[in-house]
Amino acid sequence: MQLSNDEVKRIAKLARLELKEEEIEKFSKQLSDILTHARMLDEVSTDGVEPIAQITGLENISFSDKKKGCEFTDKLLEQTPQSVQDHMIKVKNVF
Amino acid sequence: MINLTIAEAHKGLKSKKFSSTELTQAYLDRIKETDNKLNAYVTVTEEVALKQAKKIDEIGQFSNPLTGIPINLKDIICTEGIKTTACSKILENFTPPYDADVTKRLKDAGVVLLGKTNTDQFAMGSSSETSCFGVTKNPWNLDYVAGGSSGGPTASVIADQTVFAIGTDTGGSIRQPASLCSCVGLKVTYGRVPRYGVISYASSFDTIGPLTKTVEDAAIVLNAIAGHSDNDSTTPDIPVPDYTKSLKEDLKGMTIGVPKEYFEGVEQETIDAINEGIETLKKLGAEIIDVSLPLTKYAIPTYYILVKSEASTNMARYDGIKYGHTSDNAKELLEIYMKSRAEGFGDEVKRTIMLGTYSLSAGYYDAFYLKAAKVRALMKKEYEEVFKKCDVLVTPTSPFPAFKIGEKMEDPLAMYAADTLTVPAGICGLPGLSIPAGFSKNGLPIGMQILANQFKEENLFHVGHAFEKATEWHKKKPKV
Numbered sequence: 219m220q221l222s223n224d225e226v227k228r229i230a231k232l233a234r235l236e237l238k239e240e241e242i243e244k245f246s247k248q249l250s251d252i253l254t255h256a257r258m259l260d261e262v263s264t265d266g267v268e269p270i271a272q273i274t275g276l277e278n279i280s281f282s283d284k285k286k287g288c289e290f291t292d293k294l295l296e297q298t299p300q301s302v303q304d305h306m307i308k309v310k311n312v313f
Numbered sequence: 314m315i316n317l318t319i320a321e322a323h324k325g326l327k328s329k330k331f332s333s334t335e336l337t338q339a340y341l342d343r344i345k346e347t348d349n350k351l352n353a354y355v356t357v358t359e360e361v362a363l364k365q366a367k368k369i370d371e372i373g374q375f376s377n378p379l380t381g382i383p384i385n386l387k388d389i390i391c392t393e394g395i396k397t398t399a400c401s402k403i404l405e406n407f408t409p410p411y412d413a414d415v416t417k418r419l420k421d422a423g424v425v426l427l428g429k430t431n432t433d434q435f436a437m438g439s440s441s442e443t444s445c446f447g448v449t450k451n452p453w454n455l456d457y458v459a460g461g462s463s464g465g466p467t468a469s470v471i472a473d474q475t476v477f478a479i480g481t482d483t484g485g486s487i488r489q490p491a492s493l494c495s496c497v498g499l500k501v502t503y504g505r506v507p508r509y510g511v512i513s514y515a516s517s518f519d520t521i522g523p524l525t526k527t528v529e530d531a532a533i534v535l536n537a538i539a540g541h542s543d544n545d546s547t548t549p550d551i552p553v554p555d556y557t558k559s560l561k562e563d564l565k566g567m568t569i570g571v572p573k574e575y576f577e578g579v580e581q582e583t584i585d586a587i588n589e590g591i592e593t594l595k596k597l598g599a600e601i602i603d604v605s606l607p608l609t610k611y612a613i614p615t616y617y618i619l620v621k622s623e624a625s626t627n628m629a630r631y632d633g634i635k636y637g638h639t640s641d642n643a644k645e646l647l648e649i650y651m652k653s654r655a656e657g658f659g660d661e662v663k664r665t666i667m668l669g670t671y672s673l674s675a676g677y678y679d680a681f682y683l684k685a686a687k688v689r690a691l692m693k694k695e696y697e698e699v700f701k702k703c704d705v706l707v708t709p710t711s712p713f714p715a716f717k718i719g720e721k722m723e724d725p726l727a728m729y730a731a732d733t734l735t736v737p738a739g740i741c742g743l744p745g746l747s748i749p750a751g752f753s754k755n756g757l758p759i760g761m762q763i764l765a766n767q768f769k770e771e772n773l774f775h776v777g778h779a780f781e782k783a784t785e786w787h788k789k790k791p792k793v
Binding site for chain 2: 221226229230231232233234235236237241245248249251252253255256257258259260261262264267268269270271272273274276279281290293294296297298299300307309310311312
């Protein structure tokens with residue numbers, strides 16, 4: 219299957235990645251090859267098979283929803299490359 | 314001193330033959346002498362290491378086998394106050410404010426941290442070539458890759474730049490470099506070791522484990538790092554046995570399955586080495602049976618559709634806002650995301666994110682992600698059935714020995730194919746051990762892989778240790 223340059227641009231936007239023109243060409247070919255190869259899974263009959271993601275059979279592990287102190291807050295705020303105001307990270311306007 | 318195993322170093326420290334400071338200094342000197350050739354280390358924590366060693370020598374208490382032992386950690390494992398970069402520009406200057414569970418457990422056992430080692434960016438790769446700090450060379454031949462993604466930790470072990478190292482294995486990233494470098498590499502059962510503080514690649518595949526010089530050393534390390542953690546809900550409350558008790562030297566009563574599909578498409582020298590290894594296991598008393606795992610040929614596409622999908626979600630946190638690199642050229646919010654990520658991520662990371670985004674997107678989710686998740690369920694069942702007939706499987710670890718640097722960089726599919734024999738363990742959450750089992754005609758290592766059922770690491774140590782004691786492969790060291 220062949221991904222068009224437009225499709226690659228669309229996926230890149232969904233993935234929040236800005237790509238240069240040469241990158242779009244290169245990735246278009248590479249992704250197309252990989253996805254074509256992935257179609258070989260169609261050979262496997264999976265009728266009635268439930269998909270799996272939790273591979274060791276665990277179910278619904280929970281913890282009690284109690285308020286705990288956070289020793290990290292200041293250390294975490296030090297990590298941001300944006301500015302901090304009133305103990306919050308200041309970001310650019312969404313709109 | 315630098316070629317000692319954990320067990321040997323521990324004896325020396327306990328009997329005061331040498332101090333932890335002397336041992337640590339020996340490794341720091343070795344790193345200075347050799348790392349410009351190998352490029353295994355990203356950060357060397359000389360001051361921290363000597364300070365830790367001094368404190369340990371002052372206390373003089375060596376009841377724990379890991380006390381005073383110098384180690385390194387793959388640079389996706391968080392170390393408080395010490396840069397943890399994932400070998401990516403997006404985290405080039407990231408200093409975690411906390412330790413990973415693995416880091417904490419090893420610190421509590423008294424290890425000395427020599428530094429952080431090189432990896433494919435965000436652990437995405439099979440050669441360590443995608444690191445923003447350059448490739449780690451294979452200590453057996455500097456024109457060849459050390460393997461990946463744990464190339465740095467592995468090369469450092471076989472080159473005696475450390476006693477042992479900690480890596481991660483999602484689809485082979487401990488076992489494959491171990492095979493390419495002639496080390497012992499252990500992938501644990503999914504959930505045996507907590508992932509808290511380890512930078513995520515694929516959350517239902519990632520595991521953490523040791524790279525060591527002997528099977529015994531791997532068992533000692535696993536004793537220290539395994540077990541439930543409240544910080545990681547995927548670590549079940551299954552007790553941790555003393556894995557060193559499984560280090561027996563004969564295999565009477567052990568049934569070993571040899572799956573024919575794992576020998577298809579494998580280089581002849583590798584096949585010969587593994588077959589010779591199987592003869593050795595037979596002589597040690599094991600019963601060898603032929604088994605079949607027909608879904609093996611679907612493992613690679615199943616693996617990369619699932620891990621790339623999970624990774625695309627995990628990579629969304631790198632947004633130029635909370636931590637890490639942010640673009641200087643962004644004028645509005647969307648540009649912060651688009652440009653920071655474009656500037657910070659390498660090609661394989663971008664490919665990963667786009668492949669995952671596509672596989673999860675509307676109209677393609679059923680054909681790709683869901684399909685792969687169903688094949689995963691079928692593969693899990695296939696291995697459950699096979700382990701009713703045998704205690705372990707024995708296979709080659711890698712279809713070929715180390716390849717030349719640059720050889721597979723332009724062909725992502727060829728790179729993925731390097732993991733053909735290691736991804737099934739990731740898909741099914743199984744533990745696997747790679748041990749030295751021979752060399753190719755041009756002197757490159759060949760590893761043997763032992764696979765066991767979930768939470769049956771004891772069987773890996775049993776078979777691995779017996780094989781090691783009956784062979785000399787693990788004694789060979791490269792001249793660096």
